[in-house]
Amino acid sequence: MKIALLGYGTVGSGVYELIEKNNESIQENFSKDVRVERILVNNLNKYKTHKAFNIFTNSFDELIKEDFDIAIETIGGIYPAYDYLEYFLKKGIPVITANKDLIAEKGPSLLEIAKSNNTILSFEASVGGGIPILKPLQECLAGNTIKNISAVINGTTNYILTKMFNDDISYEAALELAQEMGFAESDPTSDVEGYDAMRKLVILSSIGYKKNIKWTDLPIEGISNILKSDIDYAHSENYRMKLMAFSEDMGDGIYGTVRPVYVTSQSKYAKIDNEYNAVILEGDAVGELMFTGKGAGKFPTASAILGDLLDIVQNKKKHPSYHYQDSVHIHQYYPRKSKWVIRLTNGKLHELTRLLFESFSSNAIKLSKDANSDILYVQLVAENEETLLQQLNQIAHTANCKYKHFLVFDK
Ligand SMILES: NC(=O)C1=CN([C@@H]2O[C@H](COP(=O)(O)OP(=O)(O)OC[C@H]3O[C@@H](n4cnc5c(N)ncnc54)[C@H](OP(=O)(O)O)[C@@H]3O)[C@@H](O)[C@H]2O)C=CC1
Numbered sequence: 479m480k481i482a483l484l485g486y487g488t489v490g491s492g493v494y495e496l497i498e499k500n501n502e503s504i505q506e507n508f509s510k511d512v513r514v515e516r517i518l519v520n521n522l523n524k525y526k527t528h529k530a531f532n533i534f535t536n537s538f539d540e541l542i543k544e545d546f547d548i549a550i551e552t553i554g555g556i557y558p559a560y561d562y563l564e565y566f567l568k569k570g571i572p573v574i575t576a577n578k579d580l581i582a583e584k585g586p587s588l589l590e591i592a593k594s595n596n597t598i599l600s601f602e603a604s605v606g607g608g609i610p611i612l613k614p615l616q617e618c619l620a621g622n623t624i625k626n627i628s629a630v631i632n633g634t635t636n637y638i639l640t641k642m643f644n645d646d647i648s649y650e651a652a653l654e655l656a657q658e659m660g661f662a663e664s665d666p667t668s669d670v671e672g673y674d675a676m677r678k679l680v681i682l683s684s685i686g687y688k689k690n691i692k693w694t695d696l697p698i699e700g701i702s703n704i705l706k707s708d709i710d711y712a713h714s715e716n717y718r719m720k721l722m723a724f725s726e727d728m729g730d731g732i733y734g735t736v737r738p739v740y741v742t743s744q745s746k747y748a749k750i751d752n753e754y755n756a757v758i759l760e761g762d763a764v765g766e767l768m769f770t771g772k773g774a775g776k777f778p779t780a781s782a783i784l785g786d787l788l789d790i791v792q793n794k795k796k797h798p799s800y801h802y803q804d805s806v807h808i809h810q811y812y813p814r815k816s817k818w819v820i821r822l823t824n825g826k827l828h829e830l831t832r833l834l835f836e837s838f839s840s841n842a843i844k845l846s847k848d849a850n851s852d853i854l855y856v857q858l859v860a861e862n863e864e865t866l867l868q869q870l871n872q873i874a875h876t877a878n879c880k881y882k883h884f885l886v887f888d889k
């Protein structure tokens with residue numbers, strides 16, 4: 479079977495090497511000779527010394543002079559990836575992609591094209607790197623109504639937060655390390671601002687709840703505004719900070735968000751460190767399930783792509799059941815009673831304390847002053863996020879201060 483491999487970066491090179499490594503066992507197990515026939519890249523000069531340089535090209539028109547049985551896309555971004563996928567699907571050629579930006583944005587239209595051309599589009603690697611999650615969700619858990627999904631689902635930000643917490647290194651230095659390790663997107667804005675995690679959450683949620691959810695409709699907050707004092711506060715309370723993606727089917731709509739949260743040291747997420755991801759799903763029949771593993775990097779991601787490839791090799795042509803009709807109501811605020819940590823800056827300490835005790839019941843409040851700045855951390859319990867924000871806005875207005883609120887996530 480002849481493969482067109484689009485892209486030869488972190489993921490594409492991993493796919494190539496894993497196919498080479500498994501070629502014989504695939505031949506033995508499935509009687510198919512699977513090989514990469516041609517590779518599309520941007521800058522051909524980078525590959526001059528590669529042993530298979532003769533199969534590299536930087537021209538899509540040149541690439542498609544060959545006939546292929548499968549296309550694997552690891553270029554990233556929306557265009558030209560969309561046009562290339564559309565080309566293959568319209569020719570009835572199955573496509574595998576790791577591109578969550580493209581699936582979250584254009585998945586419905588690409589799946590329509592795949593269906594009407596009697597072929598398939600697979601994207602296991604687009605969520606959770608090496609963790610098998612989309613296939614279990616669609617196949618093994620098909621007898622469940624999915625009630626909620628939570629996840630640490632961006633390797634780059636989890637790596638940064640882990641390094642800041644464990645090794646006391648700066649946000650900038652930790653981001654640089656994540657880039658060197660190949661975890662970050664070519665533009666890491668989508669990692670650190672939470673867009674990547676949100677796209678993955680929306681892919682999971684659209685499949686899980688069988689609803690059409692647009693990733694741009696849900697509230698997103700990344701980690702670029704996290705301060706050293708927020709991490710110091712985590713140490714002082716025996717908390718960890720995580721960029722959490724979570725959603726819930728509320729019956730009358732969906733609540734979903736990506737935001738930095740604190741978790742306690744007993745949380746299931748507390749030990750999910752570095753580039754590891756974890757997804758917890760709750761189904762009405764099965765209860766809670768946790769999936770964990772490496773969520774980014776060369777071979778973990780290539781492993782997920784090989785899984786999709788071997789399904790196609792075995793003719794297990796299952797179409798991902800991605801839902802894209804019936805738009806859904808979105809709840810904007812965290813709906814449950816919960817503990818929150820509030821970071822307050824620029825206020826007069828005495829006045830702030832008085833206002834806080836006036837607004838929130840005193841026995842639920844815990845105040846701590848940061849040792850190195852005028853920042854005050856307040857821990858309190860609120861009935862829901864909307865009422866919390868009303869009270870905090872009032873305090874910020876009266877005390878002329880700024881605040882940032884963090885959920886203490888309880889899974
Ligand atoms: N890195 C990771 O851990 C994971 C990444 N993904 C996804 O996998 C995809 C690839 O990521 P990654 O491998 O990290 O990215 P890289 O930036 O490492 O690699 C991208 C590759 O695509 C090639 N390329 C880019 N644009 C074009 C173009 N217009 N035409 C032809 N070739 C092009 C580049 O060519 P050249 O080499 O010449 O520059 C490079 O070989 C993305 O969608 C990403 O979101 C998914 C899960 C994990």
Ligand SMILES: N[C@@H](CC=O)C(=O)O
Binds near residue numbers: 604607632633774
């Ligand atoms: N940039 C992504 C790569 C995998 O999806 C991440 O850090 O998780």
